[in-house]
Every structure is written in C-alpha cells, then in structure tokens.
Amino acid sequence: MLMANVKERLVVEQPKLLLRGDGLNKPQEDAVRVMISEMISSRFVDKREQLRGLGIYFKQTHNSGEYEMMQRMHNAAPKNVPQPLGIVVSHSVGGPVVYGYLLRYIEGDTVEYPLKEWISVLGKSVTDQIQEIFATFHAAGLAHCDPNRANALVRRSDERVFVIDPATSRLESWGLEYAMGYDRTVVGELIETLSKELRM
Ligand SMILES: Nc1ncnc2c1ncn2[C@@H]1O[C@H](COP(=O)(O)OP(=O)(O)O)[C@@H](O)[C@H]1O
Ligand SMILES: [Mg+2]
Numbered sequence: 001m002l003m004a005n006v007k008e009r010l011v012v013e014q015p016k017l018l019l020r021g022d023g024l025n026k027p028q029e030d031a032v033r034v035m036i037s038e039m040i041s042s043r044f045v046d047k048r049e050q051l052r053g054l055g056i057y058f059k060q061t062h063n064s065g066e067y068e069m070m071q072r073m074h075n076a077a078p079k080n081v082p083q084p085l086g087i088v089v090s091h092s093v094g095g096p097v098v099y100g101y102l103l104r105y106i107e108g109d110t111v112e113y114p115l116k117e118w119i120s121v122l123g124k125s126v127t128d129q130i131q132e133i134f135a136t137f138h139a140a141g142l143a144h145c146d147p148n149r150a151n152a153l154v155r156r157s158d159e160r161v162f163v164i165d166p167a168t169s170r171l172e173s174w175g176l177e178y179a180m181g182y183d184r185t186v187v188g189e190l191i192e193t194l195s196k197e198l199r200m
Contacts, residue, residue, distance in 0.1 A: 024085050024102075028054060032102065036088055040099050052105050056085060060100040065168040067101040069142070073166060076140035080133045082106050082153075082162050106162050108155040115197055122159050126152075127191045127198070129161035134187050137163075143179030145170040147186045 024032060035047035036058065051058050059066075067087045074081040085102040109116045111126065119126060130152055137144055144151075146167035153162040171179050 024056075028056075029086075032056060032086075036099070040088070040090060051102075055105045057082070057103045057105045058088075058100055059103060059165075062098055063168060064098040065172075066166060067098075069166045069168050069171075070101065070103070070164075072140070072142055073137060073144070073163065076142055077133055077136045077163075079160065080129065080136075080162055082164060103164070106153045106155050107157065108153050108162075110150045111152045111154065111194060112149045113197070115194075118156065119154050120198055122154070122198075124198075125159055126154060126161055127194050130163075130187060130194075131191060133161060133163050134183055138180050138183065141176065143171055143174075143176055143183050145174070145179050145182060147183055147190060149190065152190075 031054065032051065035050055038045045039047050039058070048058060064087075067084060070081065070084045074084055082103040082105075085104060087101045088099040090097045090099055109119060111119060130147075134144065134147065144163065144166045146165060147163075151163060151165040153164060154160070155162060170182075174182065
C-alpha cells in the first residue's frame with residue numbers, strides 16, 4: 001500500500017478532489033486543485049482565465065474515457081496533441097465522479113469559420129499537418145471520430161496544429177474500422193473546405 005501510486009493525492013476538503021497529474025509540479029498541482037475545487041463546487045465560480053495563466057486548459061466532461069484517449073493520442077503524436085496533465089475526479093458520496101481533465105494550454109486559434117487572418121497566410125502547412133496527424137492516429141490504431149473545425153487548434157508561435165476532443169462514445173458504438181473510415185471521409189471534406197478558404 002505504501003507508495004502504491006505516488007501520483008495520486010487526495011485532498012480532504014470538500015469536494016474531495018483527486019488529481020492524477022502527469023505533467024504538473026507540486027505547487028502548480030496545489031494551486032490548480034484549489035481552483036478546480038472551487039469551480040466544481042459552485043457554478044458561479046469561473047477560474048478558466050487563471051488556469052490559462054498557468055498554461056492549463058480545463059476540459060469539463062463527465063466522460064472518463066476521453067482523458068485516456070487523449071493520452072493515447074498524445075503518445076502517438078506528442079507534437080500534435082496537447083499534453084494531458086491530469087484527470088479531475090471527485091470522490092464524493094456515491095462514488096467517484098469525473099469532472100474533466102487538464103491539458104497544456106495552446107495559445108492559438110481553431111480553424112473555425114471565418115479563419116483568422118494569420119491562419120489564412122499559413123496555407124498548405126495547416127492542411128498537410130491535419131492529414132498527417134490523422135494518418136499517424138490511424139497507424140497507431142486510434143480513431144478520433146470527430147474531426148471538426150473546432151477540434152483543430154493552430155498554435156500562433158510556430159503554426160503547429162494540435163488535435164483535441166476525441167469522440168470516444170462514437171468509437172465504442174462504431175468500432176475501429178468504421179470509425180477510421182469516418183475520420184478519413186470527414187478529414188477529406190475538411191481539407192477540401194479549408195483549401196478553398198485558403199484559396200490554395
Ligand atoms: N488545450 C487547449 N488549449 C487551448 N484551447 C483549447 C484547448 N482545448 C480546447 N480548447 C478550446 O476549447 C474549445 C472546446 O474544447 P473541446 O475539447 O473541443 O470541447 P467540446 O467538447 O466543448 O467541443 C476548443 O474548440 C478550443 O477552442
Ligand atoms: Mg470540440
């Protein structure tokens with residue numbers, strides 16, 4: 001039992017919040033735990049700006065499988081999936097509840113319409129990267145299942161594309177083969193649309 005899992009630390013205040021952190025140091029973890037605890041205990045508290053200041057994005061979801069998929073995607077394409085930093089689980093009466101997970105914050109914009117001016121000058125790089133990232137996922141036996149415009153972030157500093165927000169429930173019901181086919185079709189359509197918008 002001793003040192004069974006040094007990454008798991010339990011906070012005793014209400015709500016009991018367990019952060020299984022992968023990429024946070026101790027002071028960051030403590031600060032984040034307080035902010036997240038406040039956020040999940042009151043819907044009027046919003047700490048997203050402060051978290052952003054620490055370079056952290058808090059994805060709110062009750063889907064526990066999504067974090068695991070983000071880890072797999074990050075392992076397959078570490079340069080193109082934001083680093084997963086921890087899962088947020090509250091151990092309250094009735095058992096554990098997943099509130100979301102933490103990702104390294106990517107300063108940039110998604111490829112939602114209308115495209116940001118700075119993205120449109122990048123041209124082919126963005127579409128090429130999207131294609132390569134999905135090919136990498138598929139080669140690793142992973143399907144994303146929701147390759148929409150809001151799930152591709154372009155980092156401002158180096159124009160690198162990051163993919164987020166896999167639809168794990170779809171993967172479960174569709175199976176891997178169908179899911180990969182879906183990814184390929186939708187990515188194809190996305191590339192076509194983006195290419196037109198970028199007038200390539
Ligand atoms: N790591 C991140 N860094 C910066 N912004 C992010 C990050 N992850 C998500 N976002 C922003 O939050 C939005 C919603 O996140 P997403 O995971 O796609 O959730 P949803 O299920 O609501 O679509 C994204 O479109 C993007 O603008
Ligand atoms: Mg999304």
